[in-house]
Amino acid sequence: MKIKYFHFLILGGMLACAPSAKVGTDTPDVTSAVPLVSIGNERIYADEFLYILEKSQQLQSGEEKSSRATFDKNLDLFINYRLKVKEAEAMGMAESEEFDKEFTIFKEDLKKPFLIKNSLQEGELQKAYYRSKEILKASHILLQFPNNASVEDSIAVYNMALKIKKEAEEGADFNDLAYEHSDDPSAKQNRGDLGYFSALQMVHPFEDAAYELSVGSISDPVLTSFGYHIIKLEDRKLNKGEIKVSHILIRLNPADPVAEDRAKRKITDIYTELQKNENSWEEVAKIYSDDQNTKGTGGKLPWFGVGAIIPEFEKAAFALNEVGEISSPVKTPYGYHIIRLEDTKPLASFEELEPTLKSRILRDSRSSLIQSQVVAMQKQKYAFKENAELVAAIKPIIDQSLAISLESVKRQLDDQGLLDTLIISTESKSQRVSDFIRFIEADQAIVRTGPNEFFNPWYSKFVEKILEQVEEDDLMTNNREYRQLIQEYRDGILLFSLMNEQVWQKALEDTLGQREFYESHIDQYQWKERIPAVIIEMNKEEQLEKIRRFLSDKDYNVRLKPRLEDQFLNDYPSLFTVQDGTYEYEKHPLLSKVDVQKKNHEIKNGGRTHFLILGNVLPAGPRRLSETTGKVIQDYQEYLDKKMIAELREKYVIQINEDEKERIFEIVKE
Structure with missing residues (x-):
């Protein structure tokens, strides 16, 4: 599932009726120690409601002020949403392996824009793009x-x-x-x-x-x-951007002492031929070019920019100014070329180039530099301290013994009383030598080590991972926007899981429930009067008279459509389109315009001729379940959803703080 999906799941399902009132950076501080709503023993504060409300308003247009009724409706929907999340938690969905895996993936994506590393990468991207100009x-x-x-x-x-x-x-x-x-x-x-x-x-x-x-x-x-x-x-x-060229190549044969002169004379003759208007570039390339990969396509080469091709060729290609202009013969290590300019395009925008720039930076030495800067900034920000003497003491033990076994390392460290010694600390986390050894033992990091050089790579990765965790913990504690976003997606996964299990999938699979629901709501699944009809829409008028004659004595039957197609579409495939079906005619765009008691019609609609061959009117009556299964499932899902909400409202005690509610309403309606 994609991240954006959860926005529409939560916002669409919970706040579809949200008003367009603005709640954002200009709103007064809504932080309060008083909960807006309590559900069971859970206290829910106004900032969460307003956060979700603001998100929903980003999907809507208009500047209507929030009415009391709309505000109450939105709060009611919010309570329903929180009830479902609470029930999912009560069912243990937040403890499942599937939830943990999915939530971890989301968190990794969600936290990236908030990290120090992201701002440094963004700086490198902007610098690379600025330089590429x-x-x-x-x-x-x-x-x-x-x-x-x-x-x-x-x-x-x-x-x-x-x-x-x-x-x-x-x-x-x-x-x-x-x-x-x-x-x-x-x-x-x-x-x-x-x-x-x-x-x-x-x-x-x-x-x-x-x-x-x-x-x-x-x-x-x-x-x-x-x-x-x-x-x-x-x-x-x-930077002019990129160009597209085609070329004609005459290769040099180093083993042939007269090859240079022969190639030069040949390319000169070809250049002379190209000056004559009667000679096509594509034909000349096909006949003479030694580039077997491109001669069949007129010598066309892929788009390229500066620095992407051999300098001699690049210089001549970029010297061409007009599309269709050809160069004089150019010598490169491959031989002699004549180059024609096919097209040009300016340097792409930053948004277009960003993925390519990011990919190249991550493969470049810049990525290591960025990581070093990240670690340095994290160390400073989070008061990182290192026990340098201890590091110096355990380094030779790990370098010498890790090649033998991790157990050997642990025994030596334990014998010297070093396992329980503090090796690094930050303002919120302390790590001992035993934690470092467990990190190596878990072997979840990609670490490149050399002969007898184990400690430094593993220790550097250990420090990186600890600082990453400290930064993430700090975001959760001190960054309100990040905390709310994480909560939103956590709850979104739980909401999806509950709805899928209790409503959506249940309604799809419960065929007995579908039938019972259908039978008890049969009045919702009724046909109006219908009529079977073959409808022909003419795309061309050239065979109009032939089709008119063919249909003049025809009654409706199920074989009429294939007979029409066999008679005309084999020779004229796009002459007309034909439909055969049974339709409620009262609101049909064509059938509503004719007397259904008359069985053969020719009418104009939208500038096109239509022929209608009608059967007998079918009386109004109930649809069979097979004829309305999709609508029944949809209605059954809605029924299950409402039933679940009613049961949850019975199960959990809901208390609304009316004073806090009034305060928030005043903020929203401003």
Whole structure:
């Protein structure tokens, strides 16, 4: 079941008659120590009623003031709703495994917008989208670390990077320096030129540094997982979005010494042919292109943006300005291309790109950075404390013994009296070493460990999970909106379970009850006078006279419809539509306009010709159960619902605080 479903279940079923009066941020504070309603031993306060009432008003239009009668009706519906939730609890539905599983899934979704992590992710998404509005052109020089680099090695590489930067700033050609010094394997071909790129196409530290540069400036050494980079920003401009192109490719054969010249002459001849108006691009592509995947479709390629395709091709493609414009021959590592612009589209809106941006950020190193920031903020907010000496004491025990067995770890910690020692604490939660060991034992976290490196990954995940729980507990205690939302969905699941068991499913499966209800309410299931009829609606007038002649001597019978279809629709499939049924004619849009005693009619309706062939009028009378099963089930469900409410109102003592009710009414009607 989807989250939105419960809004309509609760609001539609409970407050369908809610007024349009505003109850929201401008309303006075409704917090009160006095309950609005008591059901049995449960005290229910006004803020819950107003919260649900406000939600219901978001589904409605108009600005009518709430009348006393409407207010009383809504309060009555609210009490019915709370009675059902209370009964579901009394039946143990809140303790079932199915409820726990479903509620846990809902909570995970509901809490996300309230978490620190969400605000940080939102910030990264906005930053990525803002950056994606620009494309950058940069060159870089990469200096990698030697294998098993020491601290001294790292310092040496850093100093080398500073030296190269200084040379560049003093006038040395940056691309020459890249050719000479860069450890990037592609530097011998591209001399450090990375071409154009946009957000989320480079590793995070590189992107951050590049977007901070002005055109022509050179960065300080930037550390990434590849080594130290020195970056020079060559250009920055607006992102044009994505383009769709087609191409004709003539491949190069490296094994053929004359292939280069032959390919160049061939692509030139093709380019010349394309200048002639009589030659179709699609035909030329089909005949000459060596791209077997696209030649049959006129060389069409998928949409792409900056940084998504080889630079030489990308540069030529983005240089095209008019749809249909073709490029002069372009050489890439694949061969020679001629490119035609098919279509363009601007950068999509943030809302359209958000899912893609989020997916890429979660796969990027940014996700680890976000998590580190989350943990740091949680530690500060919730007064996190760590027993550093204890951590240092248990780390070697876990690193050395966990590879053997968890039991070995527990024995050693127990022998040293460490299991019951406090390892971390927050303002609301304390955890001991034994809690940490149980966390490992449960093995419910995804933790990557290395050889003899068990403690740090498990301990980091343990701290994360504890802080997540502390944050969730804090939300429930101190965030009223979150608390109300969680309560709403918890109660919604219980309400659904109760209604499904006691009303909806019961009415569907209780065939004996359906029949008894049908027989005792037979007056609600009556046919008015009906008439059997074949109704033909003409879609085209071209065969009108033939159909008129065919029907002129026909009486109604059940074989008329198939005879009509066989006679005409095999040759003219869309000539007409035909229906055969039994209809209550008094309010029928066509039958109500004719004399039903006459059996053959031709009338115009909605600009179309209709032929009506009528049978004999059937008298009014009761419907058979099989003819009205859906309506009987619906009515039976409504009956069971009302019966359940009546029984619950007998079962539980309901008390309404009239003074509190009056106070809330004054708030609602303003």
